[in-house]
Amino acid sequence: SQWGEENLQALSIQEGEDVTMNCSYKTYTTVVQWYRQKSGKGPAQLILIRSNEREKRSGRLRATLDTSSQSSSLSITGTLATDTAVYFCATEGRGSALGRLHFGAGTQLIVIP
Amino acid sequence: DTTVKQNPRYKLARVGKPVNLICSQTMNHDTMYWYQKKPNQAPKLLLFYYDKILNREADTFEKFQSSRPNNSFCSLYIGSAGLEYSAMYLCASSRRDKTYEQYFGPGTRLTVL
Numbered sequence: 001s002q003w004g005e006e007n008l009q010a011l012s013i014q015e016g017e018d019v020t021m022n023c024s025y026k027t028y029t030t031v032v033q034w035y036r037q038k039s040g041k042g043p044a045q046l047i048l049i050r051s052n053e054r055e056k057r058s059g060r061l062r063a064t065l066d067t068s069s070q071s072s073s074l075s076i077t078g079t080l081a082t083d084t085a086v087y088f089c090a091t092e093g094r095g096s097a098l099g100r101l102h103f104g105a106g107t108q109l110i111v112i113p
Numbered sequence: 114d115t116t117v118k119q120n121p122r123y124k125l126a127r128v129g130k131p132v133n134l135i136c137s138q139t140m141n142h143d144t145m146y147w148y149q150k151k152p153n154q155a156p157k158l159l160l161f162y163y164d165k166i167l168n169r170e171a172d173t174f175e176k177f178q179s180s181r182p183n184n185s186f187c188s189l190y191i192g193s194a195g196l197e198y199s200a201m202y203l204c205a206s207s208r209r210d211k212t213y214e215q216y217f218g219p220g221t222r223l224t225v226l
Contacts, residue, residue, distance in 0.1 A: 101213070
């Protein structure tokens with residue numbers, strides 16, 4: 001597997017709290033993406049961070065990337081009940097592996113109103 | 114419009130019977146993908162098309178077939194369904210030059226009995 005975690009993680013927090021989800025990956029990548037999948041829908045890309053970036057922000061989202069430790073994090077500030085979803089990180093291979101997204105098992109985030 | 118559609122949304126199949134799932138997109142994307150997702154696991158790439166060139170993953174090579182009659186449509190075919198095929202099947206599409214930016218459909222939940 002591309003990723004260190006094999007099993008879905010679960011987090012349950014109160015609305016308004018901040019949360020950080022982590023991923024570690026095993027092989028070289030130039031891009032780490034975070035996807036969110038809400039119940040009954042397909043994954044939707046939230047944020048993309050490149051290997052030459054250490055941090056990327058988008059609204060309440062903040063992604064970090066540490067290529068030396070091959071890890072990435074996604075933080076959400078001021079969570080809302082509508083943030084309840086499964087969050088996946090994904091990397092793309094290079095060369096012949098272009099287009100092959102490798103997903104982590106994901107984090108099930110439950111935000112309690 | 115960034116919609117990827119999948120039909121049917123739910124499919125019940127008998128062991129040993131064939132299954133055909135359909136995906137369509139109107140973004141004129143030249144690349145289309147099929148993923149399998151089981152509960153509490155990461156989405157797993159099964160195969161993808163670059164234009165009309167089919168690329169199948171080595172570990173699922175013989176289990177799944179696909180066709181792409183035109184740029185907008187792509188199907189996933191299981192010749193003889195087994196219990197292990199029960200899963201959510203996600204279709205995605207992307208531009209060839211942005212394969213990391215994949216747009217997902219809502220998925221087809223296949224249950225094999």
